[in-house]
Amino acid sequence: PETATDADYANIEAIIAHEYFHNWSGNRITCRDWFQLCLKEGLTVFRDQEFSSDQRSRPVKRIADVRLLKAQQFTEDAGPLSHPVRPQVYREINNFYTATVYEKGAEVVRMLKTLLGEEGFRAGMDLYFTRHDGHAATIEDFLKCFADATGRDLDAFALWYAQAGTPRLEVTGAYDAAAGTFRLDVAQSTPPTPGQSEKQPLVIPLALGLVGPNGSDMPLVLEDGTQVQDGVLEITAPRQSFVFTGIGTRPVASLNRGFSAPVNLSSNLTSEDLVFLAAHDSDPFNRFDALQGLAFALLKDGARTGTLPDPKALVEAARLLLSDATLDPAFKAQALALPGEAEVARELARDVNPDAVFAARK
Ligand SMILES: [Zn+2]
Known part of the structure; x- marks a missing residue:
């Protein structure tokens, strides 16, 4: 004790x-x-x-x-x-x-x-x-x-x-102001692993939200009028597209909420989008993940180039999250901690220079 x-x-x-x-x-x-x-x-x-x-x-x-x-x-x-x-x-x-x-x-x-x-x-x-x-x-x-x-x-x-291997999901969101729609293109693939060179598409539950400017989730209604059940899209094919209707303003997509699937996800979210999600997402995991995403981008850049880019977005996201009185201190501690050296090395995946990762983190 x-x-x-x-x-x-x-x-x-x-x-x-x-x-x-x-x-x-x-x-x-x-x-x-x-x-x-x-x-x-x-x-x-x-x-x-x-x-x-x-x-x-x-x-x-x-x-x-x-x-x-x-x-x-x-x-x-x-x-x-x-x-x-x-x-x-x-x-x-x-x-x-x-x-x-x-x-x-x-x-x-x-x-x-x-x-x-x-x-x-x-x-x-x-x-x-x-x-x-x-x-x-x-x-x-x-x-x-x-x-x-x-x-x-x-x-x-x-x-x-x-099937072994960590699937990859590449998600691209596009807002069409004139049509009032938000389109999401999702591509899944799994890299080959020892003994399994060919991979099949998996059934992947992708929990998501479209977060409006005021921070609340927009209704998820697809083109054919169906409402997305519990905010979960089912990804079953190598490529799929979803078009959400009745979207009056550009939303920010909060993807793989709660880490609904064990995948490596990449998207076209900007650093401004991540700052917004860190401050407003109703899904606490993705608030954490948005902050981590900003930190990873900075640290990877820093480790590759030897100079740390401007951390303004990360600092702003951290400030917004820290000043939210509804969050418990243990959560804030997790969200504000920088990714560790091993985590940055994993995200870099290859040609990792441990000294450069250490220096960037410092
Ligand atoms: Zn056991």
């Missing part, structure tokens, strides 16, 4: 919760074989994340989890050890207690929840725990419970368990 920090207490609580939850996801329902490892680990990580989010601050927990995911799983997926959430082969199963099986496995369950909604997801989980209590289950058994409970075909979604 003399030296433990708040984070230490939170971590201890999370681990106790995780092992306790294994009573159900792991023990009462166990894995038919080791290939189903993420059925207990990914699922139980998801459950402990939800427990900690309910006990403490949901945005702060999400930020910490995404930071961990990117630091450990995204780097694993970008290198020679990249493997699917359900590996196809193993020599020694202890080698597969990995960030991919645990952390990406949890993200896959989270995406399922985002796609099915709170009620559908709960119905599927309840069915899984009743139907398979005392059984040795498979990932197919797990998914079938959600399909049966909601009537939804999850065959295409199941590819998340078999």
